[in-house]
Amino acid sequence: MNFTRRAALMTSAAIAASVADPFRAFAQQTPRKGGVFVVHYGAEQRQLNPSLQASTGVYIISGKIMEPLVDLDAAGNPVGVLATSWESTPDGKTITFKLRQGVTWHDGKPFTSADVQFTAMEMWKKILNYGSTLQLFLTAVDTPDPHTAVFRYERPMPLNLLLRALPDLGYISPRHLYEGKGDIRQNPVNLAPIGTGPFKFVSYERGQHVIAERHDGYWKGPANLDRIIWRVITDRAAAAAQMEAGQLHYSPFSGLTISDMARLGKDPRFVVSTKGNEGNARTNTLEFNFRRKELADIKVRQAIAHAINVPFFIENFLGDFAKLGTGPIPSVSTDFYPGANTPQYPYDKAKAVRLLDEAGLRPGAGGTRLTLRLLPAPWGEDISLWATFIQQSLGEVGIRVEVVRNDGGGFLKSVYADHAFDLATGWHQYRNDPAVSTTVWYRSGQPAGAPWTNQWGWKDDVIDKVIDDAATEVDPVKRKALYADFVTKANAALPLWMPIEQIFVTTITAKARNHSNTPRWGSSSWHDLWLAE
Amino acid sequence: MRVLSLAGRRLAASIPTLFLILIGVFLLLQFAPGDTVDAMMAQMGGGDAKTAEDLRRFYGLDLSVSAQLASYLWRLVRFDLGFSAIYGKPVATVIAERLPATILLMTASLSFAFFFGLILGVVAARGVNKWPDTLISTVGLIFYATPSFWFGLMAIVVFSIYLQWLPAGGLSDITSTATGIWAVLDTARHLVLPTLTLGLIFLAIYLRIMRASMLEVLNLDFVRTARSKGLDETRIITRHVLRNALLPMVTLIGLQAGTMLGGSVVVESVFSLPGLGRLAYESVVQRDLNTLLGIIFVSALLVITVNFIVDLIYARLDPRITTGA
Numbered sequence: 001m002n003f004t005r006r007a008a009l010m011t012s013a014a015i016a017a018s019v020a021d022p023f024r025a026f027a028q029q030t031p032r033k034g035g036v037f038v039v040h041y042g043a044e045q046r047q048l049n050p051s052l053q054a055s056t057g058v059y060i061i062s063g064k065i066m067e068p069l070v071d072l073d074a075a076g077n078p079v080g081v082l083a084t085s086w087e088s089t090p091d092g093k094t095i096t097f098k099l100r101q102g103v104t105w106h107d108g109k110p111f112t113s114a115d116v117q118f119t120a121m122e123m124w125k126k127i128l129n130y131g132s133t134l135q136l137f138l139t140a141v142d143t144p145d146p147h148t149a150v151f152r153y154e155r156p157m158p159l160n161l162l163l164r165a166l167p168d169l170g171y172i173s174p175r176h177l178y179e180g181k182g183d184i185r186q187n188p189v190n191l192a193p194i195g196t197g198p199f200k201f202v203s204y205e206r207g208q209h210v211i212a213e214r215h216d217g218y219w220k221g222p223a224n225l226d227r228i229i230w231r232v233i234t235d236r237a238a239a240a241a242q243m244e245a246g247q248l249h250y251s252p253f254s255g256l257t258i259s260d261m262a263r264l265g266k267d268p269r270f271v272v273s274t275k276g277n278e279g280n281a282r283t284n285t286l287e288f289n290f291r292r293k294e295l296a297d298i299k300v301r302q303a304i305a306h307a308i309n310v311p312f313f314i315e316n317f318l319g320d321f322a323k324l325g326t327g328p329i330p331s332v333s334t335d336f337y338p339g340a341n342t343p344q345y346p347y348d349k350a351k352a353v354r355l356l357d358e359a360g361l362r363p364g365a366g367g368t369r370l371t372l373r374l375l376p377a378p379w380g381e382d383i384s385l386w387a388t389f390i391q392q393s394l395g396e397v398g399i400r401v402e403v404v405r406n407d408g409g410g411f412l413k414s415v416y417a418d419h420a421f422d423l424a425t426g427w428h429q430y431r432n433d434p435a436v437s438t439t440v441w442y443r444s445g446q447p448a449g450a451p452w453t454n455q456w457g458w459k460d461d462v463i464d465k466v467i468d469d470a471a472t473e474v475d476p477v478k479r480k481a482l483y484a485d486f487v488t489k490a491n492a493a494l495p496l497w498m499p500i501e502q503i504f505v506t507t508i509t510a511k512a513r514n515h516s517n518t519p520r521w522g523s524s525s526w527h528d529l530w531l532a533e
Numbered sequence: 534m535r536v537l538s539l540a541g542r543r544l545a546a547s548i549p550t551l552f553l554i555l556i557g558v559f560l561l562l563q564f565a566p567g568d569t570v571d572a573m574m575a576q577m578g579g580g581d582a583k584t585a586e587d588l589r590r591f592y593g594l595d596l597s598v599s600a601q602l603a604s605y606l607w608r609l610v611r612f613d614l615g616f617s618a619i620y621g622k623p624v625a626t627v628i629a630e631r632l633p634a635t636i637l638l639m640t641a642s643l644s645f646a647f648f649f650g651l652i653l654g655v656v657a658a659r660g661v662n663k664w665p666d667t668l669i670s671t672v673g674l675i676f677y678a679t680p681s682f683w684f685g686l687m688a689i690v691v692f693s694i695y696l697q698w699l700p701a702g703g704l705s706d707i708t709s710t711a712t713g714i715w716a717v718l719d720t721a722r723h724l725v726l727p728t729l730t731l732g733l734i735f736l737a738i739y740l741r742i743m744r745a746s747m748l749e750v751l752n753l754d755f756v757r758t759a760r761s762k763g764l765d766e767t768r769i770i771t772r773h774v775l776r777n778a779l780l781p782m783v784t785l786i787g788l789q790a791g792t793m794l795g796g797s798v799v800v801e802s803v804f805s806l807p808g809l810g811r812l813a814y815e816s817v818v819q820r821d822l823n824t825l826l827g828i829i830f831v832s833a834l835l836v837i838t839v840n841f842i843v844d845l846i847y848a849r850l851d852p853r854i855t856t857g858a
Contacts, residue, residue, distance in 0.1 A: 409567025
């Protein structure tokens with residue numbers, strides 16, 4: 001697990017070389033019909049309905065079976081799927097979607113605006129994680145005819161926000177299989193999804209595999225593949241071995257170890273790339289608990305940031321798959337990225353020491369100024385490495401760090417419910433618009449126990465107001481300016497720090513064609529994917 | 534049948550133990566930070582506080598610990614294992630789905646370890662302190678000392694990636710549509726590497742025990758008598774020594790049936806097999822109390838059954854156990 005700069009450069013060369021072929025040269029070939037595509041499924045979920053649960057573990061399967069109103073095209077712009085067009089009234093309180101005609105569910109029933117109404121009101125607004133926040137002010141969905149759905153909001157809903165949120169938070173479920181069938185969460189259809197997508201659900205053996213087959217009545221025309229099989233493999237090293245043995249074609253969302261991805265990137269049989277995952281950006285965080293009086297001092301937080309050599313860490317531990325972050329909005333978000341011209345904290349050990357001295361934290365016995373508990377989240381080896389790096393970096397400026405490792409449930413409870421931490425580190429998932437899952441990390445008033453929200457014991461009225469204004473600002477230009485202001489203020493106040501930007505890595509067989517061609521390809525429908533001989 | 538009443542009494546004695554274990558595990562899991570809703574939030578990438586509250590009510594986590602425990606035990610008395618939070622179906626169904634793979638893997642590797650442990654142990658005992666003994670003991674020690682995940686991964690690298698003889702994981706080839714005998718052979722092929730990986734560790738123990746027990750029995754008086762009767766050495770070994778030397782081996786099987794159930798988490802993960810070990814691991818991480826307690830309950834039943842069978846075998850091997858006090 002120590003790959004050097006040279007190895008990293010070689011990897012990038014290998015990626016560049018292998019990427020060039022499948023993305024361009026083969027685009028001209030005639031797609032081959034047939035074939036079975038086998039996908040690595042690392043973390044089984046409790047259910048598979050994306051109208052009820054927004055996570056990549058659901059999209060990777062049900063994104064082929066069910067469809068959203070809107071998806072993103074190759075350039076990252078909204079493109080209609082089950083919706084064909086949309087418009088908003090100038091006040092932003094009424095948004096009208098025209099729906100695609102002639103679409104049927106896999107069981108033969110027609111898809112209509114009643115499905116949209118039911119899904120939005122009963123699933124997105126009431127159950128779907130992040131959906132319930134997004135649709136908080138949704139009051140009704142009117143259905144003047146079977147192919148028109150009118151969303152009515154109590155407060156202005158920026159059309160751009162809705163369109164960027166809907167690819168993830170806009171999957172439609174069949175009303176006739178849910179309405180009047182008891183508790184939506186317990187409906188058996190959640191584990192045997194019925195949708196309008198290019199593939200039909202066949203079977204799900206828990207702990208083993210999920211199978212879907214081509215739906216010949218798909219509205220865009222039948223897909224190229226015969227079947228898709230998702231194989232449950234929890235061990236990352238075993239998954240890499242199965243890729244090499246040819247038992248797997250695709251491992252999505254950084255499903256292999258960093259060293260295996262770097263190794264397979266040099267193998268001509270595979271394509272290893274971040275392309276096709278731009279819609280799934282994340283940043284590594286360092287979260288501060290203001291209930292520790294030392295950490296409530298901005299100088300101590302700044303000192304901690306200055307004491308950590310982030311470029312060194314990225315170059316030596318994460319390689320090509322990460323880059324220096326500049327704040328809560330990552331650079332892949334072209335619509336909102338404010339540039340790097342906001343307060344930053346470059347590595348400067350002397351400055352860190354000076355700031356700690358100024359804060360009155362003098363070295364005590366053994367040179368220790370302060371002892372802190374750091375809780376790393378257990379999802380990903382990069383977090384674990386980053387926690388160790390923080391520990392060692394802070395040790396050099398006299399801050400002793402105890403790393404306390406928990407499993408997933410334990411981590412969330414300790415940090416976001418019990419506030420039993422001094423420092424915490426994990427991922428912030430950016431979902432194409434800062435209002436979806438980014439500003440909650442900074443907005444005050446989050447109830448204790450809500451994971452990945454502002455639980456720092458910190459409140460800033462000015463930042464709260466910018467966040468609220470931006471969430472209901474209908475003018476895209478003003479909205480972008482408000483978010484730039486938000487990033488500047490957030491970086492200056494530093495309630496948490498987001499110094500590393502990452503995009504998920506795809507490992508896929510070089511035989512695959514038409515892959516990674518949209519920013520959320522892993523989650524998308526794969527109707528044009530095919531396998532060359 | 535005295536042996537049956539003996540075993541029956543043991544069976545009755547194990548029921549209170551079973552309840553104590555279940556209550557202990559239930560309370561232990563209450564000390565772990567976070568509940569199944571936290572674990573679910575971790576898995577789905579977040580949600581708001583109202584969602585979490587709804588889910589807690591949905592899973593019955595808003596009740597007090599004692600109320601939860603009481604309702605669990607009351608259901609258990611009626612043979613209802615409850616509902617699994619992760620899988621959204623009854624725990625009994627979830628376990629029934631996983632049981633075949635576990636039992637298949639367990640019996641295959643136990644038989645492998647027992648059979649080869651027996652043979653190698655006898656060979657080593659007959660040539661004690663000569664080269665076969667040294668060789669067998671050294672190899673056994675290497676197997677015993679090697680971690681099973683490393684063994685598994687190396688086996689995959691050699692046999693699946695380089696030689697491409699055997700599949701790297703799974704229980705069967707889902708891309709094929711084989712039926713009947715071909716499907717059985719396919720599963721057998723998939724089980725070769727996991728069986729060897731799991732079995733080799735146990736093999737080392739069995740051969741050591743067998744060797745020691747053979748050496749002990751070989752020095753007993755009745756063996757000398759048999760030899761002085763003029764019986765040939767092979768007949769002495771098979772008819773007289775082996776039967777008496779087998780008792781510790783049988784004891785070991787009874788003890789290890791339990792270990793095998795839990796100890797196969799690593800092998801199941803490396804070879805992506807849908808077994809009980811992985812299910813138990815996932816239910817701990819996901820804080821799925823019902824499933825975990827269900828697994829413990831079923832494992833305990835399995836261990837009790839195996840021990841019951843072991844008791845019967847004892848009687849068959851050594852008739853004194855039936856007649857003695």
